[in-house]
Amino acid sequence: MDAFVELSAELTGFSAEELRSTGLVEQYRGLAGNASHAEIIELWYTGVWRGVIPSPRAYAEGLAWKAVGVAAPGTGAPGFGSWERRPRRSAL
Amino acid sequence: MKAVVVGAGFAGSLIAKVLGDNGFRVLVLEAGAQPDHDEALLRFQTALVKTPLAPYRTTTAAPSSDYLINTGPFDYASPYLRINGGTGTAWTGITPRMHPEDFRTADLGHGRNWPISYDELEPFYRAAEWEIGVAADADEQRQHLPVADGYSYPMHALPRTYLDHVIASVVDGATIDGQELLITGTPQARNGIPVRGYRPDGQLCAGYASCVPICPEQAKYTPHRTQKRWSHNVELRTRCVVNRVHADEFGRVTKVSYQRYEDDTTGTHTRHEEEADVVVLAAHAIENAKLLLMSGLANSSDQVGRNLMDHPALLTWALMPEPIGPFRGPGSTTAIDAFRSGPQRCTRAPFRIEIGNWGWGWSAGSPGSDTAEFVAAGLRGNALRQAVANRVGRQFTLQFEIEQEADPTNRVTLGPGRDALGNPRPSVHYGLSTYVKDGLLDAKRVSDRIFELLRAEDHTSYKPDDERYFEHNGEPLRYWGAGHGGGTHVMGVSPRDSVVDQWQRCWDHPNLYAVGCGSMPSLGTSNPSLTMAALALRTAGHLVSRRVMSAGSELAESAGSRPPP
Ligand SMILES: Cc1cc2nc3c(=O)[nH]c(=O)nc-3n(C[C@H](O)[C@H](O)[C@H](O)COP(=O)(O)OP(=O)(O)OC[C@H]3O[C@@H](n4cnc5c(N)ncnc54)[C@H](O)[C@@H]3O)c2cc1C
Ligand code: SF4
Numbered sequence: 204m205d206a207f208v209e210l211s212a213e214l215t216g217f218s219a220e221e222l223r224s225t226g227l228v229e230q231y232r233g234l235a236g237n238a239s240h241a242e243i244i245e246l247w248y249t250g251v252w253r254g255v256i257p258s259p260r261a262y263a264e265g266l267a268w269k270a271v272g273v274a275a276p277g278t279g280a281p282g283f284g285s286w287e288r289r290p291r292r293s294a295l
Numbered sequence: 296m297k298a299v300v301v302g303a304g305f306a307g308s309l310i311a312k313v314l315g316d317n318g319f320r321v322l323v324l325e326a327g328a329q330p331d332h333d334e335a336l337l338r339f340q341t342a343l344v345k346t347p348l349a350p351y352r353t354t355t356a357a358p359s360s361d362y363l364i365n366t367g368p369f370d371y372a373s374p375y376l377r378i379n380g381g382t383g384t385a386w387t388g389i390t391p392r393m394h395p396e397d398f399r400t401a402d403l404g405h406g407r408n409w410p411i412s413y414d415e416l417e418p419f420y421r422a423a424e425w426e427i428g429v430a431a432d433a434d435e436q437r438q439h440l441p442v443a444d445g446y447s448y449p450m451h452a453l454p455r456t457y458l459d460h461v462i463a464s465v466v467d468g469a470t471i472d473g474q475e476l477l478i479t480g481t482p483q484a485r486n487g488i489p490v491r492g493y494r495p496d497g498q499l500c501a502g503y504a505s506c507v508p509i510c511p512e513q514a515k516y517t518p519h520r521t522q523k524r525w526s527h528n529v530e531l532r533t534r535c536v537v538n539r540v541h542a543d544e545f546g547r548v549t550k551v552s553y554q555r556y557e558d559d560t561t562g563t564h565t566r567h568e569e570e571a572d573v574v575v576l577a578a579h580a581i582e583n584a585k586l587l588l589m590s591g592l593a594n595s596s597d598q599v600g601r602n603l604m605d606h607p608a609l610l611t612w613a614l615m616p617e618p619i620g621p622f623r624g625p626g627s628t629t630a631i632d633a634f635r636s637g638p639q640r641c642t643r644a645p646f647r648i649e650i651g652n653w654g655w656g657w658s659a660g661s662p663g664s665d666t667a668e669f670v671a672a673g674l675r676g677n678a679l680r681q682a683v684a685n686r687v688g689r690q691f692t693l694q695f696e697i698e699q700e701a702d703p704t705n706r707v708t709l710g711p712g713r714d715a716l717g718n719p720r721p722s723v724h725y726g727l728s729t730y731v732k733d734g735l736l737d738a739k740r741v742s743d744r745i746f747e748l749l750r751a752e753d754h755t756s757y758k759p760d761d762e763r764y765f766e767h768n769g770e771p772l773r774y775w776g777a778g779h780g781g782g783t784h785v786m787g788v789s790p791r792d793s794v795v796d797q798w799q800r801c802w803d804h805p806n807l808y809a810v811g812c813g814s815m816p817s818l819g820t821s822n823p824s825l826t827m828a829a830l831a832l833r834t835a836g837h838l839v840s841r842r843v844m845s846a847g848s849e850l851a852e853s854a855g856s857r858p859p860p
Binding site: 213214215216217240241244245248249251254255256257258259262263265266267268270271272273274276277278279280281282283284285286287288289290291 | 336337339340341342343345453454455456457460487499500501502503504505509511512618619620621622623624625628652653656662663665666667670671675676677678679680681683684687688
């Protein structure tokens with residue numbers, strides 16, 4: 204088992220699979236392999252690494268948005284009128 | 296007939312179109328560069344703070360509002376953008392009409408009256424709504440505004456957000472201070488379902504939730520749409536900063552000077568001149584005033600640059616009892632209009648209340664700020680995930696657009712510093728009157744009542760170290776800049792105390808026009824661009840009919856309050 208993914212999963216509350224599906228594990232391991240827990244969480248949740256968003260994907264895959272069950276603004280089109288529906292209960 | 300239009304933003308693009316369609320030769324000189332949609336989208340995604348200007352490449356030669364100098368007791372906090380398309384590229388796209396009362400604010404005790412009434416502007420509102428593409432329901436708007444019989448907006452009202460429905464189910468019919476509350480759809484310049492006879496330009500709004508500053512789908516109106524419809528009579532030159540308008544001894548404008556640059560990163564430029572039969576300044580309220588001041592024109596009234604107004608916006612934010620799904624779809628699809636008009640506005644500034652659908656994004660930096668807070672409190676793993684879901688999923692914001700009255704001491708002047716082209720930077724002296732502060736305070740009180748009705752958990756807080764914090768009657772307050780600058784070349788009935796007449800023609804110069812929100816004597820409580828667009832179309836029609844009337848000679852005569860052609 205990959206130690207960085209395992210630690211990330213434990214810190215973020217998202218499964219290893221969910222983390223891998225972002226396509227960001229390798230990039231984040233490179234950046235935050237030795238970072239503090241708080242920094243690792245910030246990176247996964249908001250896509251921000253020490254004051255910089257390293258890639259558009261880091262922004263789009265921010266876990267804070269996924270926790271709420273919405274796409275990061277400007278990255279996903281749920282469709283005309285979709286905003287009128289009752290929100291999905293988050294997958295917890 | 297040759298027209299030079301200064302600025303290819305919201306107002307300039309509209310006027311250039313009508314003039315070009317009607318046989319004018321039109322040259323549009325635009326200070327900024329051409330934006331690239333894909334590049335802007337990328338910049339947006341990687342911008343740490345997603346401010347309205349963040350996606351857009353700006354140039355050293357033509358800086359945007361960040362080069363403005365504040366000298367007054369309060370900061371003027373509204374941005375504007377100098378690229379092709381102007382601020383109309385970054386705007387939100389909310390397009391309510393002004394209330395009929397707003398055209399006679401002086402009679403109601405504050406600010407200035409318009410030289411025209413709502414009824415005179417109404418046909419041009421309709422024309423602007425069709426040109427821009429506005430989605431709204433006429434019957435719904437008639438609940439608080441007169442809309443012509445038989446009229447339909449070009450597109451049906453956009454669906455409301457789930458949040459709107461929940462709020463309406465509680466608030467509709469309740470009263471605050473004797474005002475009955477009603478959640479009403481807000482007209483939107485983004486594509487919905489068209490009515491018969493209208494073909495929308497661009498895609499249907501797909502709910503990307505980033506309309507300001509950039510709609511990935513291009514479902515929101517921007518001036519680029521109007522530019523695509525320009526006839527061959529219209530020529531656009533970007534990277535051309537106009538720095539002087541010249542007039543002869545009789546006041547007739549003869550030509551403009553401009554500085555052309557190629558390199559976006561330096562002030563290196565070449566100088567040029569262009570002769571014109573008529574010049575239309577459409578460079579944005581602040582830049583129009585700056586250009587008139589730099590040219591020493593149109594200022595016999597001493598009102599150029601004065602009366603700078605905006606909507607000092609009050610944000611309040613809270614949690615609904617249940618998840619409502621914020622950050623889905625447009626930023627705001629409804630509003631409460633009950634506090635826009637009526638006798639109370641004689642004592643405090645009136646306001647319009649937008650129901651804000653993007654959580655606490657603008658007010659408190661969510662969801663990054665929530666995450667940081669929970670992490671600092673030691674939450675990890677599932678507890679963190681759940682806390683973020685539970686907090687952010689219930690967030691909403693109320694945005695109060697507070698009227699600010701025309702006040703000659705709020706003004707744009709030429710600042711001491713120079714930009715890279717050697718032109719003066721605009722300097723702004725800005726303040727909030729007691730009337731405005733009373734409006735902000737009352738808005739906060741109304742917000743408290745609405746949150747009570749909704750059983751919402753209020754998280755609003757204004758702290759002394761926040762930007763634009765102040766106290767009024769001992770209460771903490773704060774305001775945000777809405778981006779609605781106006782008043783700086785104010786329209787009136789007399790050359791003694793106004794800069795332009797009802798056609799936005801400078802009283803002092805028969806063939807010089809200054810268009811945009813700068814002409815507006817009051818902003819009321821509506822986002823101003825639709826009204827500005829209606830005025831622009833009215834001015835364009837006036838120019839066309841004057842040309843038809845006398846094939847040019849008329850424009851050479853001295854200006855005055857002529858009856859409409
Ligand atoms: C964040 C934000 C959100 C907004 N949302 C809304 C909304 O929802 N509803 C609403 O009604 N309004 C909104 N507005 C306001 C709206 O954007 C403005 O009212 C509108 O763009 C003003 O139009 P304009 O043509 O006067 O200026 P602009 O659109 O700014 O165009 C001016 C043009 O002139 C050019 N220019 C400037 N100086 C020169 C020069 N010296 N030489 C040549 N060209 C020059 C500029 O580069 C620009 O292209 C918003 C504004 C902001 C900042
Ligand atoms: S909600 Fe999305 S698609 Fe609709 S206008 Fe806004 S950004 Fe564009």
